[in-house]
Amino acid sequence: MISFLGYNDKDFPLPDPMPEGMLIGRVVEEHRGHYFVMYEKGLIEAGVTGKIIHTSESKEAFPAVGDWVVMAISDKNQALIHDILPRKTVLRRRASGKIIAEQVIAVNIDIAFVVMSGDENFSLNRLERYLTIIYNGGIIPIIILNKTDLFTKAEVDIQVLEIKKRHLGVTVVWTSAMTEEGLNFVHKTLLPGKTYCFVGSSGVGKSSLINRLIGEQRQYVKEISAATAKGQHATTYRELIELDNGSLLIDTPGMREVGLVAADAGLEETFADIITLAQNCRFSDCTHSNEPGCAVIAACKAGNLQVEKLDNYLRLKRESDYFQMDTYERRQKDKTFAKMVKEFKRNKPKKT
Ligand SMILES: Nc1nc2c(ncn2[C@@H]2O[C@H](COP(=O)(O)OP(=O)(O)O)[C@@H](O)[C@H]2O)c(=O)[nH]1
Ligand SMILES: [Mg+2]
Ligand SMILES: [Zn+2]
Structure with a gap:
């Protein structure tokens, strides 16, 4: 019986038969060519088999944060990923750079929080980019307007109204990672066994919000600069975090650009x-x-x-x-x- 990090055999059926000596785990961190995988005994570093490297036609064939993988533990406390279980949802964007290629941001997400702040980051056009890639991946969006502490109530009301005018059907929450306004509402949406990710430009407060939700300073966030009240972005890696109630949170690194891949389905919903x-x-x-x-x-x-x-x-x-x-x-x-x-x-x- 596997019971960790939101695993359930309805959404992620195991290969039948399960290959001898293989274990199941979930990718919690992705680095260049290697991964950190959580499995029943804890965290382990993993590579992929030559089969995955040589038969893959696109980045989609490689593991991504959120993936359930079938792996073998080698004696040096290292694992080798042999297979990826079929994905429930996939969050993709166009890889930055000249080459027309796609990049998988994270997978097997139930709900994506799009975080935006009311300062110069406020952009309904960019918000629609995020909504498009979220819907396109089969994921439900919730919009978070963060840093409300920097604005008056009237200003926040206007910002929320502007968002709602463009997107009636999407839930909008306004929060402050400083004062914890709205954090209760976010907390209430987090259900055991479900996976949530936070997307949005760097500096909007994704890691700060996650820190508040886990209630401890797990991720490094630079101190807010007293002079500008803005602060700098500081998260250097992404991570999949399990809350006490069993819900899973994925932080994503700030994305400077969110280029679209083929996204007709996402556009049709947005x-x-x-x-x-x-x-x-x-x-x-x-x-x-x-x-x-x-x-x-x-x-x-x-x-x-x-x-x-x-x-x-x-x-x-x-x-x-x-x-x-x-x-x-x-x-x-x-x-x-x-x-x-x-x-x-x-x-x-x-x-x-
Ligand atoms: N005033 C204010 N600053 C915030 C808030 N949330 C985050 N910050 C600051 O904004 C900066 C970037 O936050 P961070 O969580 O690293 O953003 P990320 O790049 O989206 O993960 C840090 O200096 C935070 O202290 C907020 O609600 N209010
Ligand atoms: Mg961050
Ligand atoms: Zn027309």
Whole structure:
């Protein structure tokens, strides 16, 4: 019987038969090429078999934080991961850098808290990026507006209202890791055996909130700077943490950019209002930019849809489509764009 870190055999059935001498564990930390895995006897460092390395076509084939893995313990108190149990949910983004590839952030998450703060970090567009990758991975989002202690109640009310105006259906909680405002509500949502992750830009207070929830300073958070009341981001690794009540929390490192991979399913949920409106557009392939009979643009004009939300949807949709193109299509598109830029430059009136 396995009973740790939220394991249940309904969501994660074991291979049948279980290979001889193998054990099950959960990845709690990922480093370059090696992992830390929690299993019935505690924490162990693990590598992956050559089979995983050589037969993998993408990063998806490698273990990620939150994975349930089948492993063998070698005598040097090291483990070798042979297999990954099928994932329930996957949180992905586009890997940063020029190469078009995806990166798995964490897996087997039930609920993702998107943390945002009311200072310069406040961005509804970025929030929608996070919602898109969360929904796309089959995960339920909850929005946390943190650092309420830096604002008046009226200011916080306005920020919450702005979020709710764009996303009626999503739960919004406002918190302060300083004063513990709202922490009770977050605590109440944490159920035994369920896995929660915290995502959001670095510096918004993910690690501080997690520290408050575990009630001890497990993770290193830099002291808040008295001068600016802002402080710096300080978490250097991610971790899967078990609370006393048996719920699991995953901290993710701050992400400077959250590029989309193919994310149509996520876009359809995040922008469900736009998708519904689009069913009434005159053309089935309407791009909602300038077509006659566009129901989406009509809704904007009538004040029933924020133009900013439509703009962000179109931007994210382009990004998702771009990811899905094959290399040839992408090259053509980049060429056309380069040509456009060149022509624009040529036709630009010359300075005299
Ligand atoms: N005033 C205020 N500062 C906070 C709050 N939460 C976090 N901070 C500070 O913001 C900085 C970044 O916090 P951290 O938890 O490392 O953010 P992370 O990068 O999202 O994990 C630290 O200096 C924290 O002390 C909050 O609710 N109010
Ligand atoms: Mg952190
Ligand atoms: Zn349209």
